[in-house]
Amino acid sequence: MSKKTYSRLFNLILIIGLLSVIALTVYTVIAYQNASVLNYIAEEIW
Amino acid sequence: MKRWKQILCLVLLALFFISVDLTIYFLFTRRCASTFGSATAAKAIEPADYLPFGENSGVVRIDGVQTLTGELPVLDGAAALLPVYASVFSSLYPEDACAFSDGSYTPESRMQYRNTRGAYQAIVDGDADLIFCAKPSREQLDYAAGKGVELELVPIGREAFVFLVNEKNPVDNLSQQQIRDIYAGKITNWKQVGGANRLISPLQRNEGSGSQTQFLAFMNGTPTAHSPFAFLGASIGFSFRYYVSGITQVEGIKLLEVDGMAPSVENIQSGAYPLTAEFYAVYRKGEENENVQRILDFLLSEKGQQIIEQSGYVPLS
Numbered sequence: 481m482s483k484k485t486y487s488r489l490f491n492l493i494l495i496i497g498l499l500s501v502i503a504l505t506v507y508t509v510i511a512y513q514n515a516s517v518l519n520y521i522a523e524e525i526w
Numbered sequence: 527m528k529r530w531k532q533i534l535c536l537v538l539l540a541l542f543f544i545s546v547d548l549t550i551y552f553l554f555t556r557r558c559a560s561t562f563g564s565a566t567a568a569k570a571i572e573p574a575d576y577l578p579f580g581e582n583s584g585v586v587r588i589d590g591v592q593t594l595t596g597e598l599p600v601l602d603g604a605a606a607l608l609p610v611y612a613s614v615f616s617s618l619y620p621e622d623a624c625a626f627s628d629g630s631y632t633p634e635s636r637m638q639y640r641n642t643r644g645a646y647q648a649i650v651d652g653d654a655d656l657i658f659c660a661k662p663s664r665e666q667l668d669y670a671a672g673k674g675v676e677l678e679l680v681p682i683g684r685e686a687f688v689f690l691v692n693e694k695n696p697v698d699n700l701s702q703q704q705i706r707d708i709y710a711g712k713i714t715n716w717k718q719v720g721g722a723n724r725l726i727s728p729l730q731r732n733e734g735s736g737s738q739t740q741f742l743a744f745m746n747g748t749p750t751a752h753s754p755f756a757f758l759g760a761s762i763g764f765s766f767r768y769y770v771s772g773i774t775q776v777e778g779i780k781l782l783e784v785d786g787m788a789p790s791v792e793n794i795q796s797g798a799y800p801l802t803a804e805f806y807a808v809y810r811k812g813e814e815n816e817n818v819q820r821i822l823d824f825l826l827s828e829k830g831q832q833i834i835e836q837s838g839y840v841p842l843s
Contacts, residue, residue, distance in 0.1 A: 486532045493536060497543030504550050511558035517729050517763040518690070518770060522778030523557040524761055526694035 554757075571605040571773055573631070573639045578616035578624050586613040586836040588829045594618050594817050601821075602638040602645040603658030604736050606769035607805060609837040610683070611658040612637070617833065618821060643734040649808060650675045656818050657808045658682070660736030660766075661743070676811035681804040682825045683834040683841055686767040686789035687740045688801070689782045695760055697721040699783040702800060706744075708762060711751030716760060725759025728752050737765050740803055766803075767794070772838040794840045805839075 481489075512520075577583045586609075598619060601611045615624065615637045625635040640648055646666040648654035650673050662670070662677065670677055689705055691697060697719055700708075707713040709728050717723045730750070731738035741764050762782075767789045770779060781789055785800050793799035807825055809818050824830045831841040 481529050481532050486536075489536055490539065493539050493543070497539065497546075500543060501546050501550070504547055504555060508550060508555040508558060511555065515558035516776075517731060517761075518765065518774055518776040518779055520557045520729065521690060521692050521761045521763050522776050524692040524694075524778075525553065526692060526760070 571608055571769075573608065574626070574629060576608050576612040577626055578612050578619065578637055579621045580626075583612075583616075584609055585616045586833050588613075588617040588833060591617050591824065591829060593620055594820065596817060597815050598623050598636045599655035599815050599818050599821065600636050600638055600648075600653065601656055601658070602640050602648050602654035604642040604645065604660065604805075605639075606660075606685075606736065606766050606773065607658040608639060609773065610834060610839065613833045613837055614821060614825065614830075617829075618824060642736040642739075643732075646670075646734070646808075649677070649810060652810075655809065655813065655815060656821060658805065659808060660740055660803060660805055662808070663734050663739040663742070665734060666739075677808050678811050678813075679806040679808050680822055680826075681842060682807050682830070683839045684794055684802050684804055685839055686794045686799050686801060687737070687744065687764065687803050688767045688770060688789045689762060689764050689784065690770060690779050691762050691782060692760065693778050693780040695721060695780065697782070698780070699786055701785050702744075705762075705784070706748055709741075709745060709750045709752075710748050711753065714753050714756070722760070725753060725756055727756045727759040727761040729761050729763040731764075736805075737769075740764075740766075744801065768838045791840055802840075804842075 574580070575584050578585055601615055603611050619636060623636040625632040626637075631638050638645075638648070638654060640654075642659050643666075645654060645657040645659055646662055647669065649657045650670045661679070667677070689700065695716070697716060700719060704713060704719050708719075708726055713719060714726055715723065716726055728750070730741065767781065770776065770781065783789075787793050787799045789799050789801075794802050807822055809822075825833075826842075831843070834841045
């Protein structure tokens with residue numbers, strides 16, 4: 481794998497990864513505003 | 527860099543992001559997603575299960591009561607009290623006064639379901655004539671005063687205001703002071719109250735909901751605060767007893783004892799459980815529709831209190 485190809489792949493995974501984390505975080509924050517307190521507590525991981 | 531090192535580096539980078547996403551999903555998103563959307567959040571109870579004249583409906587019908595005639599008051603109220611006022615409607619109203627379509631009551635129906643915030647707004651605006659709710663919040667009273675409306679509150683039953691945790695949380699009992707300290711940010715870890723070494727995540731409800739108003743009264747002016755990392759901890763929330771154990775019946779929830787007293791029907795009736803609250807039928811002062819008073823008289827009669835009891839709540843006496 482050439483250095484250029486490696487660099488492109490690295491940046492691609494980095495951008496996709498960061499975007500997925502940001503999107504999931506935004507979705508979760510919006511969902512949290514509307515979440516049922518009961519379900520939120522019941523689904524807690526112990 | 528050798529080729530295998532490059533591939534390893536790319537795989538590790540991808541795995542890192544996948545693991546971050548999975549952690550967020552399993553710790554937080556999954557717990558919220560089942561109720562995602564304002565429609566679901568506003569209607570945590572399914573009104574179709576409590577249709578006044580529906581087959582297999584969860585309402586209580588008292589026979590031998592004279593059906594109302596003339597101008598029929600519009601009933602509305604809190605989710606937690608839907609079984610009560612749907613039962614009142616079923617016992618006193620003619621069947622054609624109720625119209626339900628596509629999961630909600632139609633505008634011409636004398637039975638409505640707008641939940642606490644919507645119901646208080648509706649009675650002030652004149653869109654409802656008698657609502658069934660917990661005490662109004664400061665904002666709801668201000669809204670009424672702003673419109674020149676005075677509200678009359680008639681107690682019709684009692685309920686326990688409960689604090690709840692996940693059923694796996696080892697804490698079973700908290701004192702009122704401990705609960706206030708948790709919400710005030712003075713107690714931040716469950717181990718401070720005999721539980722696991724986990725941060726406490728104190729949850730609240732939307733402003734204007736019946737349980738949030740009750741919670742603010744319980745805090746008695748003590749400001750709330752929590753650690754910025756509290757969301758990583760184990761939660762504590764609040765609600766009304768029958769809403770949790772009777773209507774929604776969500777599994778995985780445990781109601782806490784308060785000051786050593788469980789929120790049982792017996793303890794609510796005897797007053798041993800310290801956080802009991804009355805719930806009310808609310809109407810506009812000066813209401814001229816005589817049927818409003820007839821419904822109130824019925825609610826406070828033996829048969830009316832039967833509805834309260836058979837719907838799962840605690841009658842006044």
